[in-house]
Amino acid sequence: xxxxxxxxxxxxxxxxxxxxxRGEKVATIxxxxxxxxxxxxxxDITNYQSLKDAYHYLGKSEHRVSALINxxxxxxMNLAITTPPSATEKVIKTNLIGTIFVNQVFAPxxxxxxGGRIINFSTIAVHISLKGESIYxxxxxxxxGFSRVFAKELAPFKITVNCIAxxxxxxxxxxxxxxxxxxxxxxxxxxxxxxxxxxxxxIVSLLLREESRNITGEVINVGGV
Amino acid sequence: xxxxxxxxxxxxxVAEADIDLASDSSLVGGGSFxxxxxxxxICLALEERSQSDGFSFDWTSDKAMSSLNxxxxxxxxxAEEYNRQLSENKK
Numbered sequence: 001x002x003x004x005x006x007x008x009x010x011x012x013x014x015x016x017x018x019x020x021x022r023g024e025k026v027a028t029i030x031x032x033x034x035x036x037x038x039x040x041x042x043x044d045i046t047n048y049q050s051l052k053d054a055y056h057y058l059g060k061s062e063h064r065v066s067a068l069i070n071x072x073x074x075x076x077m078n079l080a081i082t083t084p085p086s087a088t089e090k091v092i093k094t095n096l097i098g099t100i101f102v103n104q105v106f107a108p109x110x111x112x113x114x115g116g117r118i119i120n121f122s123t124i125a126v127h128i129s130l131k132g133e134s135i136y137x138x139x140x141x142x143x144x145g146f147s148r149v150f151a152k153e154l155a156p157f158k159i160t161v162n163c164i165a166x167x168x169x170x171x172x173x174x175x176x177x178x179x180x181x182x183x184x185x186x187x188x189x190x191x192x193x194x195x196x197x198x199x200x201x202x203i204v205s206l207l208l209r210e211e212s213r214n215i216t217g218e219v220i221n222v223g224g225v
Numbered sequence: 226x227x228x229x230x231x232x233x234x235x236x237x238x239v240a241e242a243d244i245d246l247a248s249d250s251s252l253v254g255g256g257s258f259x260x261x262x263x264x265x266x267i268c269l270a271l272e273e274r275s276q277s278d279g280f281s282f283d284w285t286s287d288k289a290m291s292s293l294n295x296x297x298x299x300x301x302x303x304a305e306e307y308n309r310q311l312s313e314n315k316k
Contacts, residue, residue: 056281104285108269156262 001063005029005045005102006072010171014197015069015204025063029054030072045072045098051105058109065109067117067208070099080134088135095139100146107154115158117208120147122165127225128188144219151217160216164203167223169195190224226311232304239266248301271307280314282307
């Protein structure tokens with residue numbers, strides 16, 4: 001079984017659909033209810049106890065957990081000086097603390113599986129120091145640092161931990177971002193193209209393969225920087 | 226309830242070794258006889274045991290981080306914490 005957080009929308013939804021198409025059993029986790037998905041768990045990733053409850057529920061499943069993909073996150077585009085403190089706290093709490101909590105709580109399921117994959121999500125904005133995204137970048141740079149060290153802590157258990165750092169992908173996360181702003185970012189990628197969700201699902205699929213067992217502690221900037 | 230002797234047995238099973246351990250043997254720090262990998266496996270073994278005792282052992286309490294009162298200080302302190310959580314659960 002593969003756990004996908006943020007699996008009800010955006011990239012998480014695309015990844016979930018792709019994995020299921022490939023025949024994988026996927027449990028999705030997000031705040032919202034999803035009555036149409038029988039393998040959905042409603043859970044707030046910033047709430048440690050809520051995640052623990054999900055952990056115990058999944059631990060009782062007949063399916064072993066082989067991978068954890070953390071797509072849950074929120075975007076924030078604003079100058080640091082004009083960002084309200086509540087927005088700063090929300091971004092750091094969801095993107096950084098939420099991701100750390102998910103990794104901490106669910107990693108034992110992978111240890112019990114005697115190996116697996118963890119994929120966290122960063123952003124290309126970390127590497128290109130994108131103006132107007134300082135808080136968002138701070139949260140995702142934290143995710144990258146955490147992932148690099150967590151990769152070392154989990155290496156003895158045959159678990160790899162990597163980050164995928166996409167540029168602009170047409171999902172709800174980009175609502176309110178103008179085409180001109182998107183072009184400015186894309187122009188700074190090595191491959192000057194706006195990527196489709198399939199660019200990400202392909203990389204996820206690659207990292208899940210047995211042949212990727214020696215790739216860990218890495219950040220994959222989609223489209224290059 | 227778990228005794229220190231039972232915990233020592235669990236540790237040796239997890240470490241796949243026959244280490245000469247006592248209730249005051251350290252689990253963390255310079256004097257520890259195990260590495261962090263084994264410590265994680267001990268936690269998971271205790272979690273598994275706790276399911277049959279009707280609760281879920283939590284090794285992530287604030288107390289686990291305390292240098293003076295860490296639940297991982299010795300085999301005895303870890304057994305005490307397990308038994309404390311067990312009796313809390315029975316209340």
